[in-house]
Amino acid sequence: MDTEQREQSRIAVESIRRMPLYLRLLRDKFSESEFVTSVAIADALNLNAIVVKKDLAAVASAPGVPNVGFSVKTLRDDIEEFLGYNNTTDAVLVGAGNLGSALLSYGGFANCGLNIAAAFDADERLFGKVVSGKRILPVDKFENLVKRLKIRIGIITVPGAHAQNVCDLMVRAGIKAIWNFAPAHLTVPNGVALKNEDLSVSLAVLSNDLKKITEKNGDA
Numbered sequence: 001m002d003t004e005q006r007e008q009s010r011i012a013v014e015s016i017r018r019m020p021l022y023l024r025l026l027r028d029k030f031s032e033s034e035f036v037t038s039v040a041i042a043d044a045l046n047l048n049a050i051v052v053k054k055d056l057a058a059v060a061s062a063p064g065v066p067n068v069g070f071s072v073k074t075l076r077d078d079i080e081e082f083l084g085y086n087n088t089t090d091a092v093l094v095g096a097g098n099l100g101s102a103l104l105s106y107g108g109f110a111n112c113g114l115n116i117a118a119a120f121d122a123d124e125r126l127f128g129k130v131v132s133g134k135r136i137l138p139v140d141k142f143e144n145l146v147k148r149l150k151i152r153i154g155i156i157t158v159p160g161a162h163a164q165n166v167c168d169l170m171v172r173a174g175i176k177a178i179w180n181f182a183p184a185h186l187t188v189p190n191g192v193a194l195k196n197e198d199l200s201v202s203l204a205v206l207s208n209d210l211k212k213i214t215e216k217n218g219d220a
Contacts, residue, residue, distance in 0.1 A: 015055045019079055020112075021045055022055070026076045027111075037069035085113035091179075092146055094166045095157035096121040096129070096136045099181060103157060104131045116155070118145055122162075139169070146173040153177045160184035 025044055030036045038056055042049035056070060057063070059082040064070045080086045093100055096119045103109075104119055119134050121127075126136045137145070145151075154170040156163055156178060163182035170178055177193040180186055188194045 015058065016083075018045075018047070018052075018055055019059070019083055022052075023076065023079045023083070023085070026072055026079070030072050033072050035065070035069040036072050036075070038064065040069070080113075083113070085111070089113055089153060090115050090117040090149065090151050091153035091155055092117060092142070092151050092175075093119045093155040093157060094121070094139065094142065094170070095159075095182075096123075096126050096131065097157065100155075100157035101131045103155065103181075104134050114153070117149065117151060142169060143173040146170075146175065151175070153179065156180045156182050156186075158182055 022041060022045075025041060026036070029044060030040075038053040039049045041047075041056075042052040045052075056075065059078050060070060060075055061078050062071070062074060077086075091114055093103060093116050096104070100119065100121070104116055109116065116134060118137060119131065120137050120139045120142050122139050124138075127138055129136045146154075152175060154173075154175040154177070156166050156170075158166050160183040163180065163184035164186055166182075167178060167180070167186045167188060171188060171192055176191070177195075178186070178188065179195050179197065181197045181199075183198065183200060186194060186196070
């Protein structure tokens with residue numbers, strides 16, 4: 001991949017990351033509006049208006065009307081279709097401890113087209129426990145259920161020491177996209193997508209931002 005291709009890929013990924021922000025804004029702040037301009041969206045999110053205009057042009061089924069903007073309903077539908085939110089996708093979760101239970105209880109996934117169909121754990125004390133309507137199942141039932149229901153998304157919320165084993169189990173069962181919340185570096189084969197949510201990295205970024213702010217303001 002040459003420099004130009006890498007730059008195009010980077011921009012595409014950054015654009016995708018902004019789409020949920022646009023969608024949330026359209027659902028909330030502009031839900032009662034008939035039209036919205038890219039400038040209004042940029043101002044609300046403190047983003048560059050040119051960047052927002054390019055992002056929206058890439059997914060909008062109809063161009064914005066000069067001095068009027070985009071139809072809020074149409075643009076919202078276009079972004080939902082682009083992100084796949086209008087087609088509910090089932091997922092499975094392994095690790096029903098505190099973090100796993102919190103994700104099972106999070107109702108916002110439904111707005112993103114994601115349904116956690118089942119949860120698994122290796123702790124016998126959790127077997128049969130129901131969290132937000134989902135019964136915790138033994139891990140030894142994982143592979144059969146995933147293959148039977150043809151589930152393709154797996155969520156890992158186990159301790160780091162066990163994460164790679166769970167990852168390997170998911171790959172064997174046919175999982176094609178893994179969302180990893182465990183503090184561990186995972187290895188997956190070609191053809192399997194992996195997204196890490198490292199809370200320590202996010203905290204480090206936040207702490208660094210705080211340091212810059214305090215230094216700028218001269219705080220002790």
